[in-house]
Amino acid sequence: MSSKHQIISNLMWVEKYRPSTLEQIANQSDIIRGLRNLIKKPNEIPHFIFAGPAGVGKTTAALCIAKELLGENWRRDTLELNASDERGIKMVRERVKEFAAVMKFSSTTDSDDKPYRIIILDEADEMTSEAQTALRRIIEDSSRTTRFIIICNYLSQLIEPIQSRCVIFRFTRLPKQEVVDHLSEICRQEGIEFDVKALSRIYDSTSGDLRHSINILQSAATNNNITSEKVELSIGLSGRARAGEVIKLALAGKFNEARVLLLELTQVFGMSEKDFLKYAAQEAFSMKLSDPGKFAELMAEYDYRLSVGAHADIQLTAFLAQVSMLGKK
Amino acid sequence: MMWTGKYRPRRFEELVGNPEARSHIIKWLNTWVNGKRPLLIIGPPGVGKTSFVHILSTEYNYDLIEMNASDSRTRDMLESRILPVFNNTSLYGKPMLLFLDEVDGIYRRQDTGGIEFLTRILKEPTVPIILASNSRNQRIKELTKNCRVIEFHSIPLDLSEKLLDQILSKEGLNLPISEKDLILKQSHGDIRSLLNLAQSADAQYMTDKEQMSEIDIGPAVNAFFAETTLEGAKNILARSDSHYVDPRFGLSPEDRRRDILYAFFTSIISSRTLDMNTRASLLEILSSIDIWIGRIFLNRNWKLLRYLDEMLVNRIYSISRNKGINYSQYSFIWPTIMQVISRSHGLKPLFPILSVETHSGNSSCGALTLPYFISILSEEGNLEHILSLLDLDQKQVSAIAKEIDAIQKSMSRTRLRLRG
Numbered sequence: 027m028s029s030k031h032q033i034i035s036n037l038m039w040v041e042k043y044r045p046s047t048l049e050q051i052a053n054q055s056d057i058i059r060g061l062r063n064l065i066k067k068p069n070e071i072p073h074f075i076f077a078g079p080a081g082v083g084k085t086t087a088a089l090c091i092a093k094e095l096l097g098e099n100w101r102r103d104t105l106e107l108n109a110s111d112e113r114g115i116k117m118v119r120e121r122v123k124e125f126a127a128v129m130k131f132s133s134t135t136d137s138d139d140k141p142y143r144i145i146i147l148d149e150a151d152e153m154t155s156e157a158q159t160a161l162r163r164i165i166e167d168s169s170r171t172t173r174f175i176i177i178c179n180y181l182s183q184l185i186e187p188i189q190s191r192c193v194i195f196r197f198t199r200l201p202k203q204e205v206v207d208h209l210s211e212i213c214r215q216e217g218i219e220f221d222v223k224a225l226s227r228i229y230d231s232t233s234g235d236l237r238h239s240i241n242i243l244q245s246a247a248t249n250n251n252i253t254s255e256k257v258e259l260s261i262g263l264s265g266r267a268r269a270g271e272v273i274k275l276a277l278a279g280k281f282n283e284a285r286v287l288l289l290e291l292t293q294v295f296g297m298s299e300k301d302f303l304k305y306a307a308q309e310a311f312s313m314k315l316s317d318p319g320k321f322a323e324l325m326a327e328y329d330y331r332l333s334v335g336a337h338a339d340i341q342l343t344a345f346l347a348q349v350s351m352l353g354k355k
Numbered sequence: 356m357m358w359t360g361k362y363r364p365r366r367f368e369e370l371v372g373n374p375e376a377r378s379h380i381i382k383w384l385n386t387w388v389n390g391k392r393p394l395l396i397i398g399p400p401g402v403g404k405t406s407f408v409h410i411l412s413t414e415y416n417y418d419l420i421e422m423n424a425s426d427s428r429t430r431d432m433l434e435s436r437i438l439p440v441f442n443n444t445s446l447y448g449k450p451m452l453l454f455l456d457e458v459d460g461i462y463r464r465q466d467t468g469g470i471e472f473l474t475r476i477l478k479e480p481t482v483p484i485i486l487a488s489n490s491r492n493q494r495i496k497e498l499t500k501n502c503r504v505i506e507f508h509s510i511p512l513d514l515s516e517k518l519l520d521q522i523l524s525k526e527g528l529n530l531p532i533s534e535k536d537l538i539l540k541q542s543h544g545d546i547r548s549l550l551n552l553a554q555s556a557d558a559q560y561m562t563d564k565e566q567m568s569e570i571d572i573g574p575a576v577n578a579f580f581a582e583t584t585l586e587g588a589k590n591i592l593a594r595s596d597s598h599y600v601d602p603r604f605g606l607s608p609e610d611r612r613r614d615i616l617y618a619f620f621t622s623i624i625s626s627r628t629l630d631m632n633t634r635a636s637l638l639e640i641l642s643s644i645d646i647w648i649g650r651i652f653l654n655r656n657w658k659l660l661r662y663l664d665e666m667l668v669n670r671i672y673s674i675s676r677n678k679g680i681n682y683s684q685y686s687f688i689w690p691t692i693m694q695v696i697s698r699s700h701g702l703k704p705l706f707p708i709l710s711v712e713t714h715s716g717n718s719s720c721g722a723l724t725l726p727y728f729i730s731i732l733s734e735e736g737n738l739e740h741i742l743s744l745l746d747l748d749q750k751q752v753s754a755i756a757k758e759i760d761a762i763q764k765s766m767s768r769t770r771l772r773l774r775g
Contacts (some may be wrong), residue, residue, distance in 0.1 A: 033744050034712040037731060040724070041713060085714045108716035149716050237715075241727035248734055263730055263762070265722025279631070285624075286691055294698045296706060296721035305722065331642055336601035336649040339686065340620050344642035347635035354631065 039244045040237050043212055048090045051083045052236065053204040057195050061087065064193065068095055073165060073174040075189065077181040078197025081235030087197075088146045088175040096144065103143045110152040110298065125172075142171050150176045151183035158185045165191055200234045202226065208236065209243050219251040227254060231261045233308060238264065265297050270309025272302075276346045277315075277353035284346050299338040303329050303345075317352070324348055358554040359547050362522060364406050367414060371518055371546060372510040373398075377407055379505055384415060384452070384483055393477050393484035395458075395499060397491055398507025401545030404487045408454050417483075418449040423456035430468030437476060451482045459488040459495050470497060477501040509544025518546065519553060528557055533574040540571055569596035572618050576682040580622070580675055589668050599663055601652035612684065616641060616648060619671070625683035633674055640670045698761075701754025708745050726762065733759045 035041035045051045048058045065071050074091075076084040092104045105125045125145060153161070162185070165174055176192060178184055206225045213220045225243070232238040246252050246260035261267055268291055275284035291297045297305075307325050315321050328345035335341045364370050370377065376396075383394055396404045405423075412419035422433070437453065455473070474497045477484065486502060488495055510518075516539055523530060530538075534556055542549035570578065575595030582588040597615035600606060611617065623629065623637050644666055651659045685692060702725070709728060710720040732738055738759070742752045 030708055030745055031712055033741065034709070037735070037741065038713065038724075038728065080719070089714065106711075106714060108710070110716040110718060111710070148714070235723070237713075238723045241724060245727045245730040245734075260727075260730070263726040265726065269722075281631070281634075286687070289687060289691070289695055290698075291722075293695045294702060295725060296717045298718040301718045301722060328642075331646055334649045334653075335642065335645040336603060336652060337617060337620070337645050338602075340616065340638070340641050340645050343620070343624060343686070344635075344638035347631075347638045350631055351635045 038241075039212060039216070040240045043215075043240065045083070045086055045090065046093065048087060048094070051087055051090070052208050053200050054083055054087070054197055057087070057197060060195065061091065065091060065095060071095070071173060073169075073176070073192040075176045075178065075181065075184065075192040075194045076197060077178050077194065079179060079199050079233070079235070081232070081237040081239070082197045082200055083236070084177045084197050085146070085148060087195075088144075088177060091175065092144045092146065100144075105143070105145045106148065107145065108148045109157075110149040142173050144173050144175060146175045146177065148177045149179075151178035151180050155185055158188055162187045162191070200236060202229050202234070205229045205234055205236060205239055209239060212240065212243065213247070213252065216247065217250060218247045221252070221254070224252050224254045224257045227257050228261070231267075238266070265291055265295050265301075266305040266308060269297070269302050269305035270313070272346070273306050273310050273349060274313070276349040279350055279353055281346060281350045284350075285343060288342060288346070299332055299342055300329075302342065303332065321349075321352060324352065358522070358550040362550055364403070364410065367410055370403055370407060370410065371514050372402060372544075373407075373507045376505050376507055380407070380411065380485070381415075383503070384411065384417075387483045389481055390479060391483070393480055393486060393502045395502035395504045396485065396487045396507055397504055398487075398489070399509055399543075399545060400489055401542075401547030401549070402507045402510055403546065404507055405456055408452075408456075408485055408487070412452050412454075416449060417452035419452050419454055421454040421456060423460075430472045433469055433472050453480075453482050453484045455484065455486045457488065458486045458498060459490055459492050470495075473498060474501060510546055511544065512539060515539055515542065515544060515546070515549055519549060522550070522553060526557065530556060533570065533578050536574050537570050570594050572597050572613055572615070573682040573684070576618050576622050580678070580680040583676075585668070585672050588672050589664070592664055592668055599648050599651075599660060601648055603649075604652060616645060616667070618682065618684070619667070621683050621686045622680055623675075624686050625688075626678065626680045628679040633678060636674055637671060640667075644670075697754075698758060701751070701758055704747055704751045705745075705755060729755075729759050729762050733763055 031041075035044075048061060051058060061074075074088075076087060078084055089104075093100045096103045105121070107121060125143070147161075150158075150161075165188070174192070176184070176188065181189065181194065181196070206222060206229060209225045209228065210220065210222070212218075213225075224246075228239045228242050228246075232242065242257065242260045242264070243252065245263065246256040248256065268287065272284045272288050272291070275281075275287060288302065291302060292299065303325065307322075307329075310321060310325070311318070324345070328341060328348070331344075332338060332341045367377075380394060380396070383391075396408075398404050408421075409419065411417070420437075458473075477498065478501055486498060491499060491504075516535075519535065519538065523535075530553075538549060538552045538556055542552055570591065572595060575591055575597065578591045579588050579595075582591055592615070595615065597613050597618065598610075599616060600610055600614050602611070602614075602617075606614070620638070620641050623634065623641070626634075629637075644663060647659065647663060647666070651657065687695075705725065705728070706717055706720065709724060710717050713720060713724050715724060732741065732755075735741060738756060739752050742755060743749075747755070
């Protein structure tokens, strides 16, 4: 284990309480049972696709499988890639192929214990279809030495040939009770006093995203207790909440303030323009809007324009100008 | 008459620029003795090298023997012209000055033996020799070795502008500022080119603007929003030094600057006088044109580019008249940009560490983990120690500490808002 890893997991509860075996993963028992069966015979395991919303355990399940199959050197033999960071065909060709080829070479020397390596490809639905087509070839070419675990939010965004080469698991949104129980358990272990109402508020603000929930929990847990007020403040810290603030500012006609906050989110916090719209939508739909239908249509329009247009900042600025107009009415 | 001839300087006072280099040369000539090293003037075109030498010879009463690129400069040719000069220091009783202009234009193949001959005579000159060249290229390396080099530089903008104003007033002309800016920019401190451009601007300003060369993006955007006819606005766009580009495929800063859609965007967004309606409508138009740009570049469907100017001008023209829109290169004011750059620079080293260790992509890490990491870190006692364990250096640590401070402040603001 790297020392950085040690420090981050001492510091951050998300890492400290990240399950290290499949059985510890919250509320995905059907999936866990299925995975268990499939990895019984290490030589016969297929490629996987894990699809589902954020923070329900997809990446954790992939890491658990890697640990279980590859043993203590799992970090060395696992390549974790995030498709949204290194988008495009180049990433697939270079990084994946490189790793697969190196592994093929070294597998001839210690082939006895581990016949393959694992590539975890996160946010694969962010990849262009060209990149996915290239990925398909690479999956085929390297299948003797490499297993892929492809993670995505929307299965429909993956091209059919990739879907057909993998065993697909659909992760579902975690129920409220599950998340609240999980958060309570962390509080007990950390010796933090809490009230259930505050924990349930965390769930509501994250749409059941466990990673986000634990982060809110930890930053609210000052002086060994958690109050609703502290939770509220902590919720407000997230990029998601601040994307909501951008919308509120625009609706209030504070167009330039909205732009400056958006600039901060994209430039300082590295939020992608796509994610901005995603978070803005999540937040806006829980606001009291005068014409929610119109607002949703506006968001859909500019979400589309952002995906086909050339200049992301022109699109988002035009969007904010339209939101300002909506607020005026 | 060509203005370059009409306004060629005839006296020292009429020369513009490079005063120090000129006085060096005058001093060199006045103290010239037999065998003194020849002088090589190196400088870009149109900065007055030739004019200066001409004036020098008349003002100091020298007989100027001049050879330039238009003369054949083979060994035989040079010998027949130069040797008599070397042997008879005075043809008509005047001292002689040998001027070899455009020496970088002597080609080894065509001007057989020319360079070798010159190199030889440069070593033992019996008359003052001045050479001039635009560059120090490989061909004239031999010549530079035997000469004292004096450099002439491009004429600074303020001097060019003064000269242009003088000439325009002599001609009784009144060019618009955008036109003048263009001439100054395109001439790059080359007076000859400035004179040519001014003369042709004069001619074309009266007849056909279309023929005029490109207008820089800033003046073009200003002129576009100030133009009072649709045709005029189209003209300006057509003549502007701009293009349509898709930043998703990578841009140099210069490409970015010449991006016409982005220039319209930054200018519109920086205009404080626009009302909400107009701003929203203009941005909507840019947004819908941007979709076309995205499609064109993604599918390499270049032939569709021809529609963009028409779309842009016709849709934007009527609602952008008299709105006081001026060119701006940036979409935010500088203090805002600087602050964001410095903060993003400060936090940048955390991203690779945090996103790898928390198994998340940059964007979701920045949105859902980084703010909490910072908040959690600020609760820890020895923040600097922890950060240094993550292989961050002192500068990075203090940048992150600053950001933590900012976040705490914003948290207390939120707290106040919640209570209020």
